[in-house]
Amino acid sequence: MAKDFKRSYKFAVKTSVYLTLFLTVLSAGFLLIAGVFTWALLIVYAISCFVFSFLIIQYRLEVFIYTKIKKIFEHVRLLSASSVKPGQVTTDMATLSREVEKFAEGKKMEIEALKMRDSYRKEFMGNISHELKTPLFTVQGYILTLLDGAMKDKTVRKKYLSRAAKGVERLIYIVNDLDMITRLETGELRLKKENFDVIEVVQNVFDLLEMKAAKKNITLIFDTDYEPVWVRADREKIQQVLTNLLVNSIKYGKHDGTTEVIIENFSKKRVVVRVTDNGEGIEKVHLPRLFERFYRVDKSGSRKEGGSGLGLAIVKHLIEAHKEKIFVESVPGLGSEFSFTLKKAKKPGGVTAETRVAQA
Structure with missing residues (x-):
């Protein structure tokens, strides 16, 4: 004193x-x-x-x-x-100095955050411009070619209209994804939670992506034979999460590789779903921004592979809408693992999720 x-x-x-x-x-x-x-x-x-x-x-x-x-x-x-x-x-000048230093440091951090946000905004605008511009110019090119006289050739007309339709589908796909993210951020998109078997949902996604994986000879597998694992969530949205993660894994997976799904107990009330592959992996520097809209690790390779560039952003928003967590680990050259948690649910017969997973 x-x-x-x-x-x-x-x-x-x-x-x-x-x-x-x-x-x-x-x-x-x-x-x-x-x-x-x-x-x-x-x-x-x-x-x-x-x-x-x-x-x-x-x-x-x-x-x-x-x-x-x-x-x-x-x-x-x-x-x-x-x-x-x-x-x-x-x-007390010492106290004043500390207060001024604290104030200056706070303002410096705010300015740096604003600069970083502005940089992200510019990058985002550039990315969305590129994503929309490519299919738009494609559709415009085919339509103008048809109007310039190619429409008279029935074969050419059908082929060009078909390609223009694909460009429109890509535009719709991008716009729908952006609309979903916007509705998730504003809270307009409501989740319809129910109890369901997540093993069955994973198997459905495997069946949907079987042909896509076969093009690169990638095997989609469970790490073990599971009995039903019941969770409480929006079934449709969780299926979309798994689809996006598996599509991403196949897209960047290596030929003759594997994509494996693992389900484990995360806590007494939650399970964790892991999607692991032995693909090309991701550099550590990219991991913090991996779930940003349109952010691409390898821009040239990503463009060639296609996609809206919104898949992982949608995954993050959907998982956070469930008030759950998503994680990512990756080692370049060895592969990546995306995992997310889900709330366990009561199952028919009163058997707990923890018992079923443990038995598996």
């Missing part, structure tokens, strides 16, 4: 002591000359002089510091002057 007092009022106390000593000595001389000198009178005078000097100096110092700091804030326009109140100002 004494230390805090000394720090806060050191200047005022020292100055008051100096003034008191000077005035007391001066007054003692006058009292001696006048012949009315008494120690009691001198002591009372000294105490009164010290108290009065201390209060005046302390008050004026606070007003001075407050005024100066207020002007600084007004000049730099970083903080409105109304947010600085006299009661908040102290004469």
Whole structure:
């Protein structure tokens, strides 16, 4: 307490002591000359002089510091002057320095965050422009070719219209994905939660993607033979999550590789679904931005493979809409693992999810 007092009022106390000593000595001389000198009178005078000097100096110092700091804030326009109140100002310069440093550091972090956000915004606008521009120009090219006379050739007309239709489908696909993300972010997309067997959903996705995986001779497998594992979630949305993760795994998987799905207990109330492959893997530097819209690790390779560039962003939003977590681990050259949690559910017959997974 004494230390805090000394720090806060050191200047005022020292100055008051100096003034008191000077005035007391001066007054003692006058009292001696006048012949009315008494120690009691001198002591009372000294105490009164010290108290009065201390209060005046302390008050004026606070007003001075407050005024100066207020002007600084007004000049730099970083903080409105109304947010600085006299009661908040102290004469302890060390405290003031810390507060100013803390304020400056906070503003620096805000500026860096805004710069980073602006950079992401520019990149996002460039990406979405590219994604929409490619199919639009494709459709425009085929239509203009037909209008220039190719429409007379029945074979060419059918082929070009078919290709233009594919370009339109790609546009619709991108717009629908963007619409879904927007509705998820704004909370407009409602989840229809129900109890279902996640093993059955994974198997359905395997069946849907079997031909796509066969083109690269990639095998889709479970790591073991599972009995039903019941969870509570939006069945359709979880199927979309699994589809996006498996499509991503196949797209970047190596020929003659494998994509494996593993389901384990995550906690007493949750299971974790892991999608693992032995593909090309992802560099560590890309992992923090992997779930951003249109973010691509290998831009040239990604363009060639196709896709909207929104798959992982949708996965993240759908999992977060369930109030669950998604994780990613990857080693370049060895493969990647995407995993997410799901809430366990009551199963027919009253058997718990934990028992079924443990038995598997």
